[in-house]
Amino acid sequence: MEAIITIVGFLGAGKTTLLKHLTNSYIDKGWNPFIVLNDYENANLDATQLTDKIDPKWIKPLTGSCICCSGINELRNYVNRIPQRTNGITLIEANGTSDACSLLEFLGVGLHDRFLPPIQVSVVDVKNWQKRGEHNELESNQIQVSSLIVLTHIKKISESRRLLVVKELKERNPFAKILTMDAIDITLLPELLPSKNTAKKLEHQKAHWSSCSTDLPTLPDINCIYNICAMLPKSILRVKGCTKIGQEKKYTYFERNPDGEVFLRPFNGEPITGAKLLTIGPGSDPSILEKTIKESFVTANLRLPIKTNN
Incomplete structure (x- = not known):
């Protein structure tokens, strides 16, 4: 049996x-x-x-x-x-x-x-x-x-x-x-x-909390992941995501636990649904996810060196 x-x-x-x-x-x-x-x-x-x-x-x-x-x-x-x-x-x-x-x-x-x-x-x-x-x-x-x-x-x-x-x-x-x-x-x-x-x-x-997901574009650098996880409301108990970083060809998987700790690891293969950011818990809403992603790009642009024409 x-x-x-x-x-x-x-x-x-x-x-x-x-x-x-x-x-x-x-x-x-x-x-x-x-x-x-x-x-x-x-x-x-x-x-x-x-x-x-x-x-x-x-x-x-x-x-x-x-x-x-x-x-x-x-x-x-x-x-x-x-x-x-x-x-x-x-x-x-x-x-x-x-x-x-x-x-x-x-x-x-x-x-x-x-x-x-x-x-x-x-x-x-x-x-x-x-x-x-x-x-x-x-x-x-x-x-x-x-x-x-x-x-x-x-x-x-x-x-x-x-x-x-x-x-x-x-x-x-x-x-x-x-x-x-x-x-x-x-x-x-x-x-x-x-x-x-x-x-x-x-x-x-x-315990039937809300959940949602949205497409996640390629992120400029690894710090964007930490910024996204930090900016999402603490009422959201679980954050998961998968995307590419910079010029990397492979995907990176990340997750934020309820205590706020963030973990990253290589993603095995390619996500069949495409790169995604998803959340579980009160406060999960696609508009919040999309706003957070945009803000992470703004923060990333402030970190990038200013190009000059010499």
């Missing part, structure tokens, strides 16, 4: 990083993973980053719906149509605002009997755990029915902070295993059982 592993966690916790780690590890061990990614805006952007070791036909991006509620039927129907493979395993990454309890409860209803009951892996950002203000309840909800909790963002974190977070996680979910990413034994994941923990209900509609 084929295992289904759903990956949940707050925006920017490291879900896609874990997904890529699991995908590559399973492929290296001779497994045949099928991947489903869910995001409010342009799930293709993250999907493209997984295609260095897996054929795109084994990846399904689901954009524009939330798979724990409005998109659950679409997800279930798609999973049932996944082709049977030798050593098959299905990996599902939920969007960062998913009601993880509802997702696990509803996903297993109506799946074909060739699948094992879905299990859930939650990604927890140790640095920012329960520092989300009004969003703490959502983050707490996302670990309640997980069989495994993976700790991320642990560099430069004190031991006392790590122990505090682990203690709080065990209080909320005493049945889950708690590991760091490098300690995961992928061969044991399909043997995990669904959680026995009793979950508290979440008013999930509160």
Whole structure:
């Protein structure tokens, strides 16, 4: 029977990083993973980053719906149509605002009997755990029915902070295993059982934030990325983008986490939807994105040296 592993966690916790780690590890061990990614805006952007070791036909991006509620039927129907493979395993990454309890409860209803009951892996950002203000309840909800909790963002974190977070996680979910990413034994994941923990209900509609995207032109220099991320409202919890810088031929991917930290890395290949800037969270509006991009160009022009005719 084929295992289904759903990956949940707050925006920017490291879900896609874990997904890529699991995908590559399973492929290296001779497994045949099928991947489903869910995001409010342009799930293709993250999907493209997984295609260095897996054929795109084994990846399904689901954009524009939330798979724990409005998109659950679409997800279930798609999973049932996944082709049977030798050593098959299905990996599902939920969007960062998913009601993880509802997702696990509803996903297993109506799946074909060739699948094992879905299990859930939650990604927890140790640095920012329960520092989300009004969003703490959502983050707490996302670990309640997980069989495994993976700790991320642990560099430069004190031991006392790590122990505090682990203690709080065990209080909320005493049945889950708690590991760091490098300690995961992928061969044991399909043997995990669904959680026995009793979950508290979440008013999930509160987490249905706005999202939007806009085209992103080639930027004059790398500082434009940092300026864009800094100028966008703090109410926007997630910023992602992909574009070219200056005369570079390859694309650069960037993201701003809810705590404001910005990460850049080379983009794998070429985005099928073209260069984009996308945001998730209150305040997301195409006009704000477009205004911010224009302002970043103005700032860039002030940095460029003045050309003189000699």
